[in-house]
Amino acid sequence: MSQSVAGQSAATGAPRDVPGVARRDRPGGAERAARAAERTWRPAALLLACFAAWWAVAAAELVEPYLVPSPGATLDVLTGRPGYLWQHTWVTTYETLLGFGIAVAVGVLAAVIMVYSATVEKTLYPILLFAQVVPKIAVAPLFVVWLGFGTAPKILIAVLIAFFPVVISMVTGLRSVDPEMLDLAATMGAGPWQTFTRIRFPASLPHLFAGLKVAVTLAVTGAVVGEFVGADEGLGYVIFQANGNLDTPVLFAALLVMSLIGVVLFVLVELAEKLLLPWHASRRDTGATTAY
Template sequence: MTVSQSATDAPPGRAAAGAVRRKGPLTRAAERSWRPAALLLACSGVWWAVAAAELVEPYLIPSPAATFDVLTGKADYLWQHTWVTTYETLIGFALAAAVGVLTAVIMVYSSTVERTLYPILLIAQVVPKIAIAPLFVVWLGFGVAPKILIAVLIAFFPVVISMVTGLKAVDPEMLQLSATMGASPWQTFVKIRFPASLPYLFSGLKVAVTLAVTGAVVGEFVGANEGLGYVILQANGNLDTPMLFAGLLVMSLIGVILFALVEAAEKLLLPWHASRRDTSVTAAY
């Protein structure tokens, strides 16, 4: 049988997988990104059309050109406040991830702790953070501490829930096998439980990192003299909608970039997981 005949007679799934593997990274990236890019262009077109037709007053919805002028003309001002919000977000996210993972491990290995903490965590999650943010400002002052704390509180819950779910989703037969082979609880955790929980953990981290941005900005709304929340609040009070839209766009960009970084870390650390495979490959089987 010739090579061409073997390629022709190959199962459809393998042929599709081979076709996907032959595509370069730039081609795959373009195939994944053209749809959201097209949607963003369409939304920008609608925004421009509404502003150009003066269907809404400029002080309510500025034109894309006015917003772009603010982004370029006041780039130094925006960058100064963007760095503050990014710093608060990163510290809050890191603390939420570390404390959340540790709490989840303790809850999984202690049913008493889980029954005690879980209702409290649920109650704390449903309490609006903006309602208690003024208390943190009173207790901790107008520095970065209350903003970081709010970011931690908002990002903490998704990390805990996803990690607990991942640690409990381990195949019981694997745990029984490790116990039969004489593995200690620590070895079982390091070799089986923790690696199996990573896909769940990264799902929670991707949600948490975007919520951390919201938490930092909410803290800045309540009491701050720097940060994107402060910029947006000042622009809203002065009816400076181009600056307000510029602040919102930069805030959204921070969330998107941080989400992409977490997703890149997931792809780097979990190349073996099914969620990282190309959808066209998995759909072929």
């Protein structure tokens, strides 16, 4: 009897009797939908409460309309001027994506060099820290003087804002590898390139994606901040003009679109992490789990 049970366990791939380990079957579609609803109903309820409070304040005229427009007035801007907003949204999205891409490429390369060279780290890290603490809105006019009124200054500011989280997270990830794994790889004759591609880089990906999710939202802020100075297009330009004209419906509409860009890009990075790192503990929702 025990042999048949053991054989059946081996055939089905189920774990043997291991203390402290429980087996969970893969959830079905209904269970996954229930989990998704459990995760989303609270933020959805909070957003609805915020919009309800916004509508109540505007309807009761507790605040002047030129200070806080009604949701209806903001919606009229979103639906009545889609071409205008889309044109500026595309410009900001382009600057954000290009700045984020450059920050990722340069940041990962800088992190790798810093991890493998103590001299470079001691030289470069203070400069990176200094560049991070300098207010970007203060240096934006200088970039306009140097690079002109095109998209280059906006992209550069997006790069500078998104660069630091990428570097820090990548350095942390590359150094989080178990030293015993590195010793084992060296014992088995693995060279530096094999050790990096097979051990160090895969182990650093969870930390890197944590930094990417921060950096992609900061890149949106960087692009908009760059558009505040010397721009004639982009959501930052729309916000700046609407603020000067006290056109708060347009200002609120631009803020909502800007926030939506950040949320969408964050979700895309989250999906990329889910596809590339299904093995990581933070993504593991099936199989054996510890019971204590």
